[in-house]
Amino acid sequence: MNNDYQPFVNALPVWIRGEENTLHVTCGLYTAAEKRPGDTLILKVATSGFYRVFINGEFCHYGPARCAHDFFRVDELDITAETKEGENHIAIETVGYRINGFYAIDQPSFVQAELFQNGESVTATGAESGFRCFRLNERRRKMQRYSFQRAIAESYRLSPGVHDWRIGALENAAPAETEVTEHKALVPRKIPYHRFPFVPAAETIAEGTVRKGVKPATYRKDRSLTDISPILKGFPEDELELHLSDEIQEFETVQKTDLHQPYTGERTLTENDFFTVTLGKVDSGFLCFDLHCLADGAFYIAFDETLTAGDVDPLRMDCVNAMRFDVKQGEYSFISFEAYSFQYIKFIGFSGEFQIRNAGIREYHTPVKITAEYKGANANLKKIHRAAIESFRQNAPDIYVDCPSRERAGWLCDSFFIGRVEKALTGQNTIEEIFLENYLLAKEFRHIPKGMIASCYPADMYDGMFIPNWAMWFVLQLADYQKRGGNPELVAKFRPRLYELAAYFEPFENEFGLLEDLENWVFVEWSEANNLTDGVNFPSNMVYGQMLKEMGALYGDAALTAKGEKILQTVRQRAFNGTFFTDHEIRQNGVLLSDGKSTETCQYYAFYFGIATPESHPELWKKLITEFGPDREKRGLYPEIYPANAFIGNYLRLDILTRYGYREQVLKEIEGFFLPMAETTGTLWENMGDYASCNHGFASYAAYLIDQNTR
Numbered sequence: 001m002n003n004d005y006q007p008f009v010n011a012l013p014v015w016i017r018g019e020e021n022t023l024h025v026t027c028g029l030y031t032a033a034e035k036r037p038g039d040t041l042i043l044k045v046a047t048s049g050f051y052r053v054f055i056n057g058e059f060c061h062y063g064p065a066r067c068a069h070d071f072f073r074v075d076e077l078d079i080t081a082e083t084k085e086g087e088n089h090i091a092i093e094t095v096g097y098r099i100n101g102f103y104a105i106d107q108p109s110f111v112q113a114e115l116f117q118n119g120e121s122v123t124a125t126g127a128e129s130g131f132r133c134f135r136l137n138e139r140r141r142k143m144q145r146y147s148f149q150r151a152i153a154e155s156y157r158l159s160p161g162v163h164d165w166r167i168g169a170l171e172n173a174a175p176a177e178t179e180v181t182e183h184k185a186l187v188p189r190k191i192p193y194h195r196f197p198f199v200p201a202a203e204t205i206a207e208g209t210v211r212k213g214v215k216p217a218t219y220r221k222d223r224s225l226t227d228i229s230p231i232l233k234g235f236p237e238d239e240l241e242l243h244l245s246d247e248i249q250e251f252e253t254v255q256k257t258d259l260h261q262p263y264t265g266e267r268t269l270t271e272n273d274f275f276t277v278t279l280g281k282v283d284s285g286f287l288c289f290d291l292h293c294l295a296d297g298a299f300y301i302a303f304d305e306t307l308t309a310g311d312v313d314p315l316r317m318d319c320v321n322a323m324r325f326d327v328k329q330g331e332y333s334f335i336s337f338e339a340y341s342f343q344y345i346k347f348i349g350f351s352g353e354f355q356i357r358n359a360g361i362r363e364y365h366t367p368v369k370i371t372a373e374y375k376g377a378n379a380n381l382k383k384i385h386r387a388a389i390e391s392f393r394q395n396a397p398d399i400y401v402d403c404p405s406r407e408r409a410g411w412l413c414d415s416f417f418i419g420r421v422e423k424a425l426t427g428q429n430t431i432e433e434i435f436l437e438n439y440l441l442a443k444e445f446r447h448i449p450k451g452m453i454a455s456c457y458p459a460d461m462y463d464g465m466f467i468p469n470w471a472m473w474f475v476l477q478l479a480d481y482q483k484r485g486g487n488p489e490l491v492a493k494f495r496p497r498l499y500e501l502a503a504y505f506e507p508f509e510n511e512f513g514l515l516e517d518l519e520n521w522v523f524v525e526w527s528e529a530n531n532l533t534d535g536v537n538f539p540s541n542m543v544y545g546q547m548l549k550e551m552g553a554l555y556g557d558a559a560l561t562a563k564g565e566k567i568l569q570t571v572r573q574r575a576f577n578g579t580f581f582t583d584h585e586i587r588q589n590g591v592l593l594s595d596g597k598s599t600e601t602c603q604y605y606a607f608y609f610g611i612a613t614p615e616s617h618p619e620l621w622k623k624l625i626t627e628f629g630p631d632r633e634k635r636g637l638y639p640e641i642y643p644a645n646a647f648i649g650n651y652l653r654l655d656i657l658t659r660y661g662y663r664e665q666v667l668k669e670i671e672g673f674f675l676p677m678a679e680t681t682g683t684l685w686e687n688m689g690d691y692a693s694c695n696h697g698f699a700s701y702a703a704y705l706i707d708q709n710t711r
Contacts, residue, residue, distance in 0.1 A: 005188055007044050007074045011114035012126030014178040016135060020108040021098055023235065024141050024152050026337075028173065029092040029113060029131035030165055031123040035083050042116040043077045043090065046186055048107045051094035052337065054166045055082045059335050062196065062286070062364065065189050065398035065434060066410075066458050068441035069105060072112075073189045090115065091166035093136060095337060099233045100460035102149035102409035106233065110181045126180050134173040138162050139337065142241045145224040145234045146338070147319035149407040152234070153244055154323050154337060158293075160330040187441070191398065191430055192367035198288070200360040201263040201345065202280035208256035209272050210348060216249050222318045231462045248302060248314055248322040251348055256311075266357045269299055273349040276312060277359055281682025282343045282695045284394035284404035285364035288335040290357040293327040297352010300324050303342040305405065305681055305694040312346040317406045317692060327352065339364045341394065341405035341695045343681060364404075366396040372425045372703070376710050380671050387678035388703030392421050394683070395697030399435045399458075403686065403693035410435060411456045412470035414698040416477040417651060421700045423484045424707050432481060433490065439474070440493055449519075451504030453497070467523045469540055471501055472547040479550035495555055502551065502560070505544065512570050513563070514541050516587070524583075525649050526687060528642035529599040535586035538575040539605040541567060546609045572611045580620065580641060581606045599642040600628060601649035608652045614660060625662065629653070630672030646673070646688050647698055654705050663709040674702050 019025050033041060045051055046064060053061040060082050063075045079090070096109025113131060114124040123129055140155040165173035225245060228234045237243070253274075267275050282305045302314035302322045314321035321342065325334075347356055370393065374385035395401050399410045400418045419432045438458055445454040447464045453471040454461075475498055482491045510516040514536050522533035522540060529539065545567035552561030575581045577594065583602045585592040603624060606612040614621040627637050644650050650673055657666045677685045677694070684699030686692040 005186060007076060007186060008112060008114050008124070009121040010127040011044070011112050011124035013046075013110040013112040013181045013184050014125045014133075015096065015109045015111065015181055016133065016176045017179040020096070020110060020181055022096075022109075023098050023233065024095070024143075025098075025109060026093060026095045026136040026139055026141075027109075027111060027176065028134040028136045028165060029094070029111065029125065030134070030168070030170065031090050031115060031131045032168055033083065033088045033090060033115060033117060033122065035085050035088055035117075037085060040078070040080045040118055041083055041088075043079050043113065044074055044116070045077065045092060045111070045113045046072045046074045046184065047094045047096075047111045048072060048109055049094055049096040049104070049111075050337070051092055051111065053077065053079075054091040054093070055079060056084070056089050057163070057167045058082075059196070059362065062194065062339075065191055066105075066438070067187055068438045068458055069107065069446075070443065071185050071187045071441050073187050075189055075193070077193065089167045092131070093337070097151040099145075099151050100462055101145075101151055102407050102456050102459045102461070104151045105458050106460045108181065110184065112184065125178070132170065133176045133178045134165055134170075135176040137174060140241045142235045142239055144237070144240055144244060144320065145228075147317075147406050148222065148224040148232070149409055150319070150338075153320040155242065155244055155325075156323070156334070157326045158291075158330070158332050158334075159328040163332070190434055190437075194364060194367045194397070196285065196362045196364060198360055198362050199279060199283060200265065200358060201277035203278050204259050204261050204263050204267065205276050205278050205344070206256055206258050207273070207275040209254045210251045210274050211254050212251055212272065212350060214250050214252040219246050219249055220315050221245070222315070224318070242324065244322055244324055245315060245320050247324065248300060251300075253311065263359070266355060267347070269347050269349045269354045269356055271297070271349050271351050274346060276344055276346040278344050279342070279361060281390070282341060283361050283363060284341045284695065285339050286336045286362040287340060287342070287345065288333075288362055289359040291327065291332040291334055292355040292357070293329050293332070293352065294355065295353040296328050297354070298324065298326045298350040299352070299354060300348040300350060302346040302348065303340065303344060305341055305343050305683075306690050307344060312344050319406045321405075327354070335362060339397070339404060339408070341403065341693075364397055365393040366431060368396070368422070368426045368428060368430045370425045371427060372707065374706060374710070378667070380675050381667060381706055381710075383678045384670060384674045384684075385703050385706050387674070387682050387684050388421075388700045388706070389425060390682055391684045391695060391697065392418065392425055392700035392703065394695055395700065396422060396431045398431070399438065400431060401697055403696050405693055405695060409456045409459060410438070412453070412467075412477070413473040413648070416473050416480065417648075417698045417701040417704075419477055419481060420484070421704045424704045429481060429484065429486050433487065436478065436481065436490060440490065440497075449504060451500040453501055465521060467521050468505070468518050469523050469543055472543040475501070475547045475550055476543070479554055482554065491554060498551055502548065510536070510592075512574070513567055514570060515544055524605075525601045525645055526647060527599065527601060527645040527649065529583060529601045529649070532583040532597055532599065535584050536592060537584045538571050538581065539583065539602055541571050542605045542609040542611055545571065568609065568611055575602075575606070575611070576617070581612070597642075598640070600632075600644040601652070604644065604649050604652035604656060607656045624653075625657065625665065629669050646686065647696075651698070651701050658705060658708050666705060666709045670702055670705060
């Protein structure tokens with residue numbers, strides 16, 4: 001990494017004194033700037049947490065772009081156009097979660113910021129001409145985790161003047177003394193900056209009344225609430241300021257009227273009332289609204305990507321898609337600190353009286369320009385292509401993420417497919433390079449064996465979880481990245497890490513050279529295929545053989561290439577039973593034997609990695625192209641072959657059909673797989689049903705497949 005990068009002149013990393021290791025602390029920094037005609041203003045910010053910037057009280061920026069452990073990307077924000085001549089108020093809010101998860105790294109909290117006017121430093125953290133610092137208390141601190149994968153749920157106490165510090169009225173803010181923390185290794189952002197356009201709700205779809213305080217027979221309690229420990233950091237249940245997920249379950253609908261009326265931008269909310277609005281499609285970003293509190297009270301919001309039994313279920317995905325607001329009379333403008341994915345927002349009155357105005361979302365999407373579009377005449381394919389683009393936009397904000405809701409996590413294997421999508425939609429590898437660079441910057445992957453590559457990064461999984469298959473897919477992605485015109489210097493720098501990975505796998509090779517009894521979470525697909533991974537799992541060995549071949553090609557290692565070819569040949573000989581490829585062999589009395597079980601996904605792995613071809617296995621190929629696919633289960637064909645799910649079986653199928661020129665069939669099956677998703681949410685889903693994420697990054701691969709088959 002370039003050690004010459006020194007973006008700050010006077011700024012030092014600071015945090016509230018004595019709190020850099022305290023869970024969930026929110027810090028505010030304020031300064032004023034007198035702008036003259038022709039002046040330029042640049043604000044540079046780095047933090048171990050997340051931050052947002054308000055200029056003259058208006059939300060302007062959010063960041064940073066995430067990075068590896070012990071490295072921090074710096075945002076260099078040109079705020080010239082967002083400021084006016086005369087006095088300007090510049091406020092930075094930053095949250096230090098100091099918590100582990102799949103999204104936020106568990107590191108000591110700090111913020112480092114500096115304001116430059118016409119190239120000269122005028123305000124800097126840790127300097128005499130420094131920012132004013134405040135502890136911000138309106139967001140409840142001791143709250144439950146939002147999900148097992150993400151940090152803390154949001155809940156607020158709002159009183160008049162609570163946000164006035166953002167515009168220089170500092171009398172209501174709580175001053176905090178800062179201290180300088182350890183020196184930080186800083187890295188350039190390297191991706192464009194976001195714009196955060198506002199999208200208002202499109203319709204009010206329902207209104208009615210609720211009964212509060214209704215105790216359910218059994219409360220739904222997710223592991224993120226009940227399993228807090230040193231392995232899963234957070235606030236224990238008995239220390240919480242309120243039990244948000246419990247409280248949101250204590251409302252019972254008494255009366256409901258379906259409306260489907262255009263959203264007018266304003267609704268009154270009183271005790272025991274509710275109303276629900278929709279954005280018209282699933283979107284991702286910061287939930288926002290203006291609020292006029294007419295009488296002191298409290299209300300809740302619940303939000304989700306889809307409706308469950310005609311209503312918003314904020315706990316559907318095992319995350320807390322809910323917030324509580326306790327409000328004193330006054331005017332407020334609210335924007336959530338965290339980004340979420342949702343289509344529906346339900347406002348529920350608990351007490352008091354409110355006017356809710358301008359409900360909607362400030363979008364947080366990829367900052368890279370999308371240039372691709374579907375130019376065909378098929379209206380269904382156009383709708384799916386648009387939904388795929390939406391899924392990509394919302395799942396590549398700073399790195400590739402699996403979903404913008406439950407996790408916002410940078411998973412491998414997902415990233416293999418999203419990498420192809422980015423190149424197809426933007427003509428660039430901008431986000432992918434940041435994603436890969438984070439893996440390169442990591443000095444080590446903590447809590448997993450030496451040589452293994454973290455399945456999800458940047459992240460802290462203190463339970464030691466990893467997916468060995470995903471490390472293999474990382475190698476495939478790196479090879480694919482280079483074939484797509486990626487930076488060869490970046491690929492070359494990975495050589496030591498990939499050879500360490502190959503060395504990790506060697507002790508698991510049996511007398512046939514096949515991996516046997518891999519440790520930790522062996523993952524093939526979200527289907528029965530995941531229950532057939534013990535012993536010698538053939539799909540895993542297919543990926544392994546291809547991984548070694550790709551490494552050999554990347555680094556000119558003929559021995560690795562030959563080893564990979566031999567593994568694939570051995571799988572070809574042992575896995576095929578004459579009709580289908582079987583998923584695994586189990587050692588019994590020292591002998592490897594097949595139990596005869598086969599999954600649809602295993603067949604796709606075999607053809608994807610060249611174990612089988614239409615020429616080498618013509619009968620199986622004929623079955624796959626004529627009798628398998630979106631409607632195979634409905635037709636009752638081959639019930640003994642466990643069906644594939646969306647990820648990754650159905651995508652491998654469509655890729656294979658594309659490879660062998662079955663264009664019309666691919667496009668027809670894309671309609672069968674994805675049209676219901678596109679019509680329901682405007683995005684594409686994690687599974688074939690809407691019981692999990694309805695906005696998943698890998699699903700954007702549908703756009704790539706459509707493009708490949710309509711050229």
